[in-house]
Amino acid sequence: MRASAIPSGRRSKWAVLVFWIGLLAVAGIFSGKFDSVVQNDVGTFLPKNAESTQAIELAKKFTPDVSSAVVVYERGDGAVTADDRALVTADARRFARLAHVTTPIVGPVAAKDRRAIELVVPITSAGTGETGASEIEAAVKQMRSILRSHPGLTTHITGPAGYAADQADAFSGADKALLLLTVAIVIVILLFTYRSPVLWIAPLICVGVALVVAQATIYLFARYGSLTAKGDTQFILTVLVFGAGTDYALLLIARYREELRRHEDRHEAMAAALRHAGTAILASGVTLILSLLCFLVAELNSTKSVGPALAIGVASALAAMVTLFPALLVILGRWVFWPVRPTFGSPEPAQRGPWTRIGRVVSRRPRATWIGTSLALGVLALGLIGFTADNMQLKDSFTSTPEAVTGERAMALHFPAGGGDPVQIIGSAGAAEPLRSAVAATAGIADVTPPVVKNGHVYLEGTLTATSNSKAAFATVDRLRDAVHAVPGAEAKVGGGNAVNLDYRRAAEHDRTLLVPLVLVVVGLIIGVLLRAVVAPLVLLGTVVLSFAAALGVSALTFRHVFGFAGADPAIPLWIFVFLIALGVDYNIFLMTRVHEEARTHGTRRGALRGLNATGGVITSAGIVLAGTFAALATLPLVFAAEIGFAVAFGVLLDTFVVRSVLVTALTYDIGRRMWWPSALSREETTSDHEEAAPHTLAPR
Incomplete structure (x- = not known):
């Protein structure tokens, strides 16, 4: 039995559904415990051989595992008084009685300008992950409530504990809000794409199931294995699973709808759709999974663990979309496409929209098109001049101005x-x-x-x-x-x-130098195996690298001059690179597998136009979904999340509307059958390999 026949079989579809229901029941038990294994301790981020990591371990012999809260008292109308000193001393005694506050408390320390007083309050966290963070947050909240009744004095709590409390407060409920926003974005785009009141439900259910399974799997690896779950893993996992999973669903739906017009039996139609679209979907998912698994060789423990965690999420989405989703579509039947149901024998909808017009322009002057497009992308990449990812200070990491930031400014x-x-x-x-x-x-x-x-x-x-x-x-x-x-x-x-x-900055620089070429090699090998060619992978890799440089160049200018961000985290370029390269290649895979299929019958040049016509709408929808889900990250209160969200969203849209539709199509048309060298397809000549093929509609087979 072919693998494609399992989720589309008359009996096996029910077995697939039962399997996923059982898996969901088990995964639901563990997914809710995800937050309990999250670790944000700095010692868990760095490699064990980093000097600061060794210092942290040695320092534990002298100081407890504490996070210091620095309390700053300012008197703006003159010098602090003896009464102010007495008040601060009384505060220190009250702080010492709070849970998780240890002694000695340092201070009161008067500033040399005599306009401020400082206390340094050590706070211990007996727990780890969310438990430890909540203990620090609770202690800081109690301290801030004590400080509210100090007439004439302006007070701030800053330092590591103050920042930790403000981060926890900013993210309170953010995971649920992000999930709801992501779901809303996907629903709106699917409704607009299919204009069906019911079709969007099936992919959304499957993506939700995939997210629960991914969270449970990550929890088990973090709880009983060596995986470290960072605080931002949950947020990126949500948008990645929803974005990638919905993309796979869109591609399968598009091919399934084609096959429903060619097969009277919906089971046969789904089996055919999985045979044709399944290869591209699997290649796309495997590309992203292996790219993320490359992070296992990183120096930073945070990068080394987040990569595999996200790979688990993509694998879960991929598995759900090639098994559960097709089974669910076959079970529901053709009515799920209501009100426009594809009936057997009906003609393919005429394709005389924007993709036909783009194909016509590209076919007339392909070389001028790809050269001009490349130059335009190169100009956009000039925004990288002066861009550095090593100057992000903690006070600049928020998109707002919490108390810890104002407190640090007062200290300065x-x-x-x-x-x-x-x-x-x-x-x-x-x-x-x-x-x-x-x-x-x-x-x-x-x-x-x-x-x-x-x-x-x-x-x-x-x-x-x-x-x-x-x-x-x-x-x-x-x-x-x-x-x-x-x-x-x-x-x-x-x-x-x-x-x-x-040490974090230097390890991040090392990881960029190591992982960027490694990811490119992995992606190139997968495309080469998929298309059985050498030229095509090199061309496609060149386009996505140019697209990445253009997207990051525009993003760098936007970060500085529109958003007013003071810098970028050292890990930002690597994450943006991996997402844009791996996800950008997705759309090239979707396009080029169809072009490769069409080229066998119609030749490469005509196949390029037919492939663009056939995939233009679905890839555009997929790009908008992915861009929308990543853009949701920009709603989080951290600069790190906002920068990733904007850069990936912009890069995906650039790749969808310009790189894949114009640049790749023009290059394929200009290079012709040599694109498939050294496979046999590169030696098979057709009329379209010598003459420009007139744009046409995609005729049904």
């Missing part, structure tokens, strides 16, 4: 810029004094704490003069590392927030 006005985020130095106890001298002598260090010796190690903290996570702060960390590494016998490690972010 009155205290040393790095006071709330000191560097940590841990070394051998015998080198305590030489280490302290080396730290104190390092340019960019404002103050050094006395050495603390314990269990053969010494612990120091240094206050930076530069703002946390700035280029100046990173330069100070590098100088400090050079200085302490030169102390004989110290075996010192430098950690702290700035060191962590510096």
Whole structure:
């Protein structure tokens, strides 16, 4: 039995449905526990051999696993008074009695300008993942309620705990809101595409089932395996499963509708649709899955784990759309297309719309078309000039201005810029004094704490003069590392927030250098095997790389001059690259598999026009769905999510309307049968290989 006959079989379709119902029942038990395995600790992001990771482990001997809340008191009408100091001291005593707050609380510390006072309150989190984050959030909320009744003083809570609480507050309910928005976008687009009040229900059900199964699988791997689930995994997983799953559904529906006009039996029609469209759908899904699995060789643990987690989501969507979805369509019958049901023997709808006109223009001057299009994309890529992804500071990571950001700005006005985020130095106890001298002598260090010796190690903290996570702060960390590494016998490690972010940036740069060519090789090999050619994969890869550069160039300009973002996370270019390359190749696969099919009968040039006609509408709908789902990420309150959402949405639309329809079609038409070299198809000559084929409607077979 052919694999395509299983979900379309008269009896086997029911077996497929029962299997997925049972799987959903089991997966539903575990999917709700997904948040319990989410980890946002910085130590879980970095590679184990990173110096800051080693410093984190050594520092646990001296300090509990705490997140510091920095409380800043400002008096805008003059110097702080003795009564203000007494009030802050009383606050410190009240903070010390709160759950998860540990002692000693540092302060009150008066600013040199005498207009502000500072407290540093350590908060422990006994749990991990969502539990640990909720403990920090609860403690900060209690502290903020205490601070509300301080007349004449402006108060802020910032520092790592303040940021963690603001992030948790910003994301409160965001996962459900994003899911509802994504569902609404998909429904609207499907209703507009098919103008059917019922057809949209089937793909939506299947995508929802796929998401539940994916969440359950990721939970099990994170709970009992070595997978690390990040906080942003859930958000990207939602839009990726809905976007990719709906794309696969659209492609299958389009081919199924064609086959229903050629086969009286809907089971035979679905089997034929799966044979023809299934290859493209499987190739598309496998391309994205393998591209994401390439992340397993990344240095960053966050990247290494998020890639496979998203690959699980794509695999779940792919499995649902080639088994459950076709079975459900066959069970429902032709009426699901109401009010325009495709009947047996009815002619294909006339295709004299925009794709016919585009094909006519391309066929007249294909070389001028692809050269002009390439130059236009190259101009768009010039927006990358000056774009860097290494200057995102924590205060710039929100699309709004939460209290932690205003608090950090207040700290910068009155205290040393790095006071709330000191560097940590841990070394051998015998080198305590030489280490302290080396730290104190390092340019960019404002103050050094006395050495603390314990269990053969010494612990120091240094206050930076530069703002946390700035280029100046990173330069100070590098100088400090050079200085302490030169102390004989110290075996010192430098950690702290700035060191962590510096190591994160460098690991992200390493991962970009490694993964970009690796993903291109994987994608190229899959296309080569699918089309049995060498030229076609190289041409298609060139188009998607050019499309990526153009999309990122426009996005970089938009980030700076429209949205006003201060920078980009170091991991942003890699994520945008993978999504745009793997998803952009999807549409090329959808198009070129149809062109390859048509070329066997009509020749490559005529096949290019027929392929464009046949796939233009469905690929456009798929692109709009995918762009809409990723655009939903821009509603989240983090710059990271907004940048990914905009760049991928814009890139998908650019690829759908320009690259795939114009550039790829023009290149295929101009290159002709040589596109399939060295397969036999590259040696089969037809009239259309020598003459321009007149655009035509796609005649039924």
